[in-house]
Amino acid sequence: MTDRLIENARIVSATGVQTGAIAIDDGRIRAVGPDVASEYGDAADVIDADRMVAMPGVVDVHNHMHDSDLFPDGIDFASETASAAAGGVTTVVELPTQTPITSPEAFREKREECADLAHVDFGLVAGNVEDSDLDVDGIIAEGTRDFKTFTADPYLASDETIVSLMEKVGNAGGKVRVHCETQGILDHARASIDENTPDVYMDSRPLEAELDAISRMGWFAEYADCPLHVVHVSSGSGAREGGRFKSRANVPVTLETCPHYLAFSKEDVEEKGPFLKVNPSLKSPTEVERLWEAVRDGTIDLIASEHFPTYREDRERGWENIWEPYAGLPGIETMLEFLVSAGVHEDRLSWPRLHELVCARPAREAGVYPQKGSLQEGTDADIVLVREEEFEVSADDLRYVGGWTPYEGQEWSARVDTVIADGDVIARDHELRVSPGRGEFLSRS
Ligand SMILES: [Zn+2]
The missing domain is CATH 2.30.40.10 (Urease, subunit C, domain 1)
Incomplete structure (x- = not known):
């Protein structure tokens, strides 16, 4: 039976x-x-x-859930994978935050800690790489092909480090994921802001910082011959910029965006204040519409939550001083309901397109397709x-x-x-x- x-x-x-x-x-x-x-x-x-x-259970390939040096009591891989499960996400790929996962030992330790706490199946990403002198093969042997690095603080890596990392990881058959905002533009923008109110936050992270970094990482990846995954593209123009490298097809380039960049523009900050503090920052309503277009037409490959858990009290501090709370939004539990409500039910996405964006494509990206991300005979x-x-x-x-x-x-x-x-x-x-x-x-x- x-x-x-x-x-x-x-x-x-x-x-x-x-x-x-x-x-x-x-x-x-x-x-x-x-x-x-x-x-x-x-x-x-x-x-x-x-x-x-x-639908197949959602496969979320970008979230932050476990870092006892960073997240307060009560927030860990158990609480956050519970939130994932409640929202229909049955596979997560977790990314490092403050604690570096840049050695085989650190990777193994985190894997074991998370296994005791996991409510859903999970993978891990190595990072945040700030120094390219690391044991790439050893880390891959522990169970990941993905390495995360940054063009911006607080985990800024130098251009030379990123190129070297890409060369190593590309040779080893892995992929580099990059947070794309150029620090020089962010520094310049921040220096001219004296206010502490939430509405100035977007001015500290201009669109061009993202466009420049995506473009440079595209050339870096081609030069180093390494597959590139651009995390959390926050603008339609950013998607176009990344799309140029996809069409050249010299190395695989994957573009990811997140529900909050489709749900909110910087105009929503007046009402929501610190509850929309996220990096990259929110962009104009025009960029939001362009981003929906890029999601529809396939320029964006997949959608991930970029879930970042914090307590309400911590976030409330941002009304007084927007620079104080950590940036990042919780969203793993709401991503599917949002994308069906605002996407499928508003005729912005078809059901098969949604299936591709949050099930099949992220499962392939994570190397777990068709076991995950599809409903076929023999799959999970x-x-x-x-x-x-x-x-x-x-x-x-x-x-x-x-x-x-x-x-x-x-x-x-x-x-x-x-x-x-x-x-x-x-x-x-x-x-x-x-x-x-x-x-x-x-x-x-
Ligand atoms: Zn992230």
């Missing part, structure tokens, strides 16, 4: 949406399609999806059911422990209903059903 059957679902794939059922056995998909319900109707457990949308039974429902976003309804969301008060039309991982229901209505430690490390060597 089959373990579980999800019937009467509108199943999203790379090519369309089809009404049907998904049969699950031993944590994997046994069968999927329009005729599956009749064949596996005797399953031990049957979930009637009642025409909800069924990681499935999210999304129901149509009008509601007002409130941090009170989220599993996230920080007590705030930049989306507070927005009217959305899609809700994550049921989240299944390895065939088990791990969350329903943002309530968790599992304990830490069930998630497994995904080696991506």
Whole structure:
């Protein structure tokens, strides 16, 4: 007998949406399609999806969740993967913050710590690389191909370091991820600002800092013959700049953006203040529209949350002095609901395009496709059911422990209903059903 059957679902794939059922056995998909319900109707457990949308669990390849030197008590890989699971994200790839993960030993230690706390399957990225003298092969052997570096503070690497890193990583078969904002432009902009109010924050991080850095990293990657992943592109113009290198096709270039760059422009800062403090900063409404266009037409390859957890009290300090709180927004739990509500339901994205942006493409980028990011016979039974429902976003309804969301008060039309991982229901209505430690490390060597 089959373990579980999800019937009467509108199943999203790379090519369309089809009404049907998904049969699950031993944590994997046994069968999927329009005729599956009749064949596996005797399953031990049957979930009637009642025409909800069924998608592969979201694969989020950029988030910050675990750093005991940085995040306060109560925020760690357990709390944040719980928030991920509640939002339909069943695979995460976590990136370093303050604590460097730049040696095989540091990587192994973090991997072991996270494995005890994980609610969902996870991968890790090495970084933040500020000195290119590191054991690239040794780190890759521990289970990652991705190395993160910065063209800006607080983890600024010199141009020479970035080129050397790219050469090493390219030779070893890995990929370099770069935070692209040019520090010289940021320094110049900041020096002319005397105020401490939230509205000046965007002036300290001009669009051109991003455009210049993306362009230079594109040439660096070609010169060093290394695949490049540009994290959190914040503008449509930035996407175009990166797109030039994709079309040259000399080295693979992947462009990522995040929900907050599609949801907000700098004009929203008057109302939201420090609750929109993020790097790169928010841009103009025109850039937001151009970014949606780049997401639609394929210039942007994938969307990641860039989840960065903080408590509300910490963020409130920014009303007085915007320079004080850390930059970064929580968003892993809200990313799917936002993208369905503002993207699919507003005719900005099709279901297959969304499937590509948050499931298939990030899974390929992470080296875990088709096991993750697709619903096919034999792949992991990681499935999210999304129901149509009008509601007002409130941090009170989220599993996230920080007590705030930049989306507070927005009217959305899609809700994550049921989240299944390895065939088990791990969350329903943002309530968790599992304990830490069930998630497994995904080696991506
Ligand atoms: Zn980040």
